[in-house]
Every structure is written in C-alpha cells, then in structure tokens.
Amino acid sequence: MRVTKVAIAGFGGVGRATAGLLLSRRDRYRRVHDAEVRLVAVCGSRSGLADAEGLEADRLTALETGLTGPEFVAASGADIVIEAGPTDFRTGVPGLAYIDAALSAGRDTIVISKGALVHSGPRLRKAAHASGAILRLSGAAAAALPTIDLLQTSLAGCEVLAVEGILNATTNYLLDSMANRGLTFGAALAEAQAGGFAEADPRNDTEGWDTACKLLLIANFGLGASLTMDDLRVEGLQSVAPGQIEEWRTQGLVPKLVGRLTRDGDTLRAGVGIRAYPLDDPFALVSGKAKAIRVITDAMGETIAISHGAEPLATAAAALKDLDHILAARTA
C-alpha cells in the first residue's frame, strides 16, 4: 500500500475541520484507493507541527511556535498540500507563498482560500502545468456547491452560454431579513452582526466582493477564462434603492445577490449585482446558508445545483473531494 503524505497550511476552523475529516476517512482511503493517507504536518500563522510518521487528532491541539511559512511546505515532505488560511484577494497574502512553494516543487495542491487564486490564478494554473502538479480548488469555488465539477464533468462537451450563482450566505441572510421582515439594510446588518452571521467589517460580503471572487474562480478554472477583478462589474447590497425591496415584494419577486457570466461571442462578460426572481424559479427558494448555481448550455439546456451544508464541515468535505480525485488520478 502506497503512503500519501498530506500537509495542511492554515489551521483555523476550516483547516481543523479538514484535518479531522481526513483522519476519520483513513479506513476509506485504504479501501477505495489502496492508499495510506498520513497527515504529516499542519501549520497556522505562527506555529505548526510535523511528523513524517503521521499526526493523530490528540496532537493537533499543541502546535509549536515557529514552524510556519512557505519553508514549512518543503520541510513537511508532503505529497499533497492543502492551503486553508485566510488570504487577501488584492495581494494574495499569505496563501500565495504556500501555494507557490507547493506547486513549484511538484506537490499536488488543494486550495481552500480564494485570495491567492483570484490574485494569481492563471499564473498558478501554468505553474501547476509546468511542474506536473495537480491544482484543485473546490473548497474555494463555493465549497460544497458543485461548480467547477458541474462545468467540467457533468456538462462536459457542452458549450456554456451563461452561468448565474447565489454564492454568499451573508447577503442571502441580509436580503431575507430585508425582504421578508421589512428591515432596513442597517437594521438587518446590525442584527446579523449581533448573531454572528456578518463580520464586523462586512464589506467583503455586502459589497459583492466575496461573490465576485467565487465567480472569477468559476470562470477561470471552470471555463478556462483569464479574468481579473478589473473585468468584473461589482455591485452589492448598497445598490438597492429605498422602496425597491417593497416594490419587488408587491410584484412577487425575491431579490438575491448573484454573480453572472454570459458568453458574448468569444468574450465572457462577468458581473455581480442584485436580481429579483419570481416564486416559481428555484433561485427564489435559495435562502439562509444555501448556495446555488444555474448553468445554461447549448445541448443540455438549464442545469441548476443547490447546496445546503453545515460549515466548516461542508467546506472541509469539498477540499477532501479534491483529495479523492487526486488519489484516483495518481493511482490510474
């Protein structure tokens, strides 16, 4: 039985959930992939832990100061690196350095954080190709919602004419409160922040940037585009005029913040903004923490996927779906 060594860089809620799920699936990896999967290293921003013989869950609570940074990747000896840290999409920091270190050394890489991929996606795609490493990012591209899979596997061979996605839970929550309970944006936000559903600085969500990041990854990695943030027109909840919510309600329409890609000849147009859906559109039912994507293709018509999973487990499971695909590809 071959040994596959996995390292996890970024050890907050998602990183820890990924480690726990990976350890719980080791019997399955033996059975399905004939692989002994070892978690050989983890690191957060200031500390880490490594053991080539494999780490068990009880050791993951006591990290050692200093074992972190891109050199952690080489030191880990990992075959597969999972990048799970928070990363700024305007700079790619800090995840980009870990991903670069992994891909340039030919290590298969699973990325959960969006920032580095948004910042340098096409370059990272080329780096993976050059070194023969497999680069996967299901966890970054809307987590448990099938997006890149859907485009590349379920709709393989079809020409994609348009993509539309409800990709952000916070704005879903805020729009639900505004539309169903008549709250103003400010009141809805204050309530969401008090309940832990919105961050103290909520602009990444409310101004549409989180949706834009996911949309850009779907375009660049699912459809082979090379878009940058400058190519996207991004409008968030601030674009909703007073009275608009009430008007939609009287019309029987439900507003959602969506990212949209439309093919216009050889060009892929991308934008984020609010759209209102009639009650017989499945998108009108996508509320709370659910996410959804609609894809229109030339030969298969309309395909919709809707996902509702509990975080951080669902995101961890999305990343480990990539691990399953890599284990299968490396066996073949």
Add this chain to the structure above:
Amino acid sequence: MRVTKVAIAGFGGVGRATAGLLLSRRDRYRRVHDAEVRLVAVCGSRSGLADAEGLEADRLTALETGLTGPEFVAASGADIVIEAGPTDFRTGVPGLAYIDAALSAGRDTIVISKGALVHSGPRLRKAAHASGAILRLSGAAAAALPTIDLLQTSLAGCEVLAVEGILNATTNYLLDSMANRGLTFGAALAEAQAGGFAEADPRNDTEGWDTACKLLLIANFGLGASLTMDDLRVEGLQSVAPGQIEEWRTQGLVPKLVGRLTRDGDTLRAGVGIRAYPLDDPFALVSGKAKAIRVITDAMGETIAISHGAEPLATAAAALKDLDHILAARTA
C-alpha cells in the same frame, strides 16, 4: 493525432441526435482531446452502414438492409460503441447482445438505453472490468440530469445517506394536470396521449417502472449496489386515492412521483411512489419535462440538481459527456 472510431447501435431519435451532435463536435475533439473522432458505423434494428474512413451526415439517411445485430459491433472496428436502442428491462433484449459484444472485446461502451443495464448491470460491470473496457451510462441514468456524476465526482468521499429523484417526465406532466387543473387520472392521461406526452401503453411510466429503472441504475452504478427490480417497492400513479390530490392542494403540497434510496446500516432500501412537497421545497417546482435529484450526505448536507433540456438533444449530450470522459481517460 490519434483516431478514435465510434459506432452507434440503435438509430431512432436518440441515436440520430447523438450522431449529429458527435459530428458537429469533431473540431472540439481535435482541439480539446487531440483526437480525430470518426463515426464509423451506425445500425438500426434491420439496417446499418459502416465505413472505416468515417461517415458524414448526408450518408446517414440511406442505411443498408442487413447490417445489424451484435456482429455489427465487431465488424465496425469501433474503439467506442454507443448503444442507443430501445431495450426491455425484463429481458435486456435487444441491447444486451450489443453491449456484451462490445465489452467482451474490450471496446469502451456508452449505454443510453436502460433495459440491459437494469437486467444485467452488475454482470456488465464485471465484464467491463475483466476486459479493461470503460462502461458509462449517463444517458440511461436520467440523461442530462447529473446523477452518477454527482454521486461519484461532486460528492466524492462523502457517505450518501439518502437519494430522492423526480426522474420521469410523463408522470410529472400527468400529476401537474391532476393537481393544477383538477383532471382525473384518466382525463389527464387521455390528454397527454393526444398531445404526444404519454405513450399508447403508458404503464411503463405511470406504474413507476421507468423511475424504478433509473433509480436502480443510480444505486448500482452510482453507489456500487447490486439491486434487482425485486428489491424495489414500486408504486405508480394508480396508488393515488380519489380526493388525495385535492387534499394535498388544500394543504399547499405538490405531489411528485419519486424514486428514493435510503441507507439503513449496510442495506440500501429502494422504492418508487408518490410524495407531496411543500411549496418552499425546490422539488415542488420541478414540473413538465424537468428532472431533479436530491442527495443527502454525511459531510456536505443536502445537494439538489435540477435539469431542464430539450429531448432528444439533451440525452445525446449526456451520452457524449461520457465520450468526453472516455477520451480524457484514454489520453491520460
């Protein structure tokens, strides 16, 4: 550039649509897979056509009497056989003989008709494994709706706890007419038959057998089960008691004929019957020719897919999705 020879057995509406779509995608196969895909043979139940240099669309209207049957498969010299004929699930006839001939010779096989797979699925799976042939059946397992893909790719690594599917258009149409317009089953059926939405002998659809066939393929090929029809409890529209439709309507529930799989320890329970959904369940919106599947997993929660495509093109595209996957697998 390698040459990949494809034969299509079964040349009714779906077979012809598959041939047309395949021919129209040849440039794409060159570009994406570096493969020259040739349609080298087609056959219906009494006639066929073969040319190792490849057939163009204009020749597909004049088939020659006699070139048919399992020996057609060997004579075609095809690398990949697409089986698209009508096949009885109680006997596997006539598709089974074509599929056996293809798989035993190590030819990759794409099956669109359900019958042979329902009749002899586990045996065919073993035959493919023994000869090294790839066996794919997206077109049979609910066509453009992602089902086996969803389970094996998008939800890879997760334990599937339950599956539920709206898999048959005719019963969707009949239940819509009964629930929304107050028609009796008989009146709805007569109208559907007059409009071409139901067959003269509609029992395969209305008694739930078509749904049961698709459910069984999803279980056996998507979840590795080995169910037979005897393992399924199948109830169709005839189980709807008078007054039940009206009662559901007053309760705000929408009835659908669904196939369901539920895991009970190591056992997979399977059945087909009518279930009524509240209006905030996406399944309540799946009407007309749309199909849908809901999968519950341990780590990703609930995933729903809904598909709405025009036939026979969508089924042809599902079969050719399998062709894309085979071309990719044979390149790797």
